[in-house]
Amino acid sequence: MAETRQLTVRGRYDCIPAVTNFVGEAAAAAGLDDDAAFHCKMAVDEACTNVIEHAYDGEDKGAIQITCEIEPGTCTIEIVDHGKVFDPTVVPEPKVAQDIDDLMPGGIGLHLMRKMMDQVSFRFEPERNVLTMTKSSPVALVQQESPGVIVKSIRQNVWLIAPEGRLDATAVPALDDALNHVLSNSRAWVIIDMRQVTYISSRGLKTFVSSWRRAGDEDGNLVLFGMVSRVASVFDTVGFTHLFDIYGTLDEAIRAAESKGY
Amino acid sequence: MDISITEMNRVDLVTVSGRIDSSNATQLGERLNEQIDSGSVNLVVDLANVEYMSSAGLRELVAALKRVKKDGGDLRLSSPSDRVREVLDLAGLSTIFEIYDDQVAAVGSF
Secondary structure, three states: OEEEEEEEEEOOOOHHHHHHHHHHHHHHHOOHHHHHHHHHHHHHHHHHHHHHHHHOOOOOOOOOEEEEEOOOOOEEEEEEEEEOOOOHOOOOOOOOOOOOOOOOOHHHHHHHHHHHEEEEEEEEEEEEEEEEEEEEEOOEOOOOOOOOEEEEEEEEEEEEEEEEEEEEEHHHHHHHHHHHOHHHHHOOOOEOOOOOOEEHHHHHHHHHHHHHHHHOOOOOOOEEOOOOOHHHHHHHHHOOOOOOOOOOHHHHHHHHHHHOOO | EEEEEEOOOEEEEEEEEEEEOOOOOOHHHHHHHHHHHOOOOEEEEEEEEEEEEEEEHHHHHHHHHHHHHHHOOOEEEEOOOHHHHHHHOOOOOOOOOOOEEHHHHHHHHO
């Protein structure tokens, strides 16, 4: 489920710390670790500096609008200005050379942005220049309100959910929350780690079936692995072993995801 | 950002603390230029208390390095934090500047 936050600042260098704080918080909300959040902050500092220097030709000439889209494990940052077009394709990568005269200090900011973020792209519309940058954490730990369920992003669109203990009526809401988190509007391969689950109620079974259907609606899947025998026999009794893909190990579940193009 | 300069026998030690970003990097540049104008060719810039440096700061350091090299001197860096070190590496500047883990080693290298 994506959350969008927006901030508009005046095009002044002393406004940039407010922007980097704003972005740092958004990155943390997306579950990015400190290093990834730092990269987002630095990239945004460099981007805003470039807007002031090159798009606006100086301070106090215009505003900068920063939008952060927060999804579990990914932060997408958009920076919009209304200045002149600053074509990054004419700023070459600085040559890393022993001869310092080969360095182009003007290109270092953009170079840092490209190195620190996963994607950097520019779009020039009439009246607006839009820079979009994304940063994803390869393994982002999304903290849940209740400690009973751990959610991990294994890779793009592949999620690991590890509930613990008895999946009865009191515990299932936390599992529901975790599943809602990952089953947003995109195709998701959800792996449920069942190794710590000691018991499953009909309420728990219902949650798995409805989430499995939701995943399937978006062309994804919900699979399980590591069931203890008591839980496995419950699945057997209600015929769910024919419904779900059930694996012995996490590796098998991931390889199955890979075979489906994840 | 605070800048203090200690003039020693063969080298001037420039101790910087705080953030170096687009809002204040030119101040660093001006201070370094003043020092070079007054005759210094050997500089150590100690970054132990620099918590953050963006490309604006890198630009000033590179400009100062170019100036002292023309006069037969050098500008070396000491004690960058992990984050500042990462920025230097990504910018390709770790091979351009001599970087020391501490101030004493940097000063002693001249």
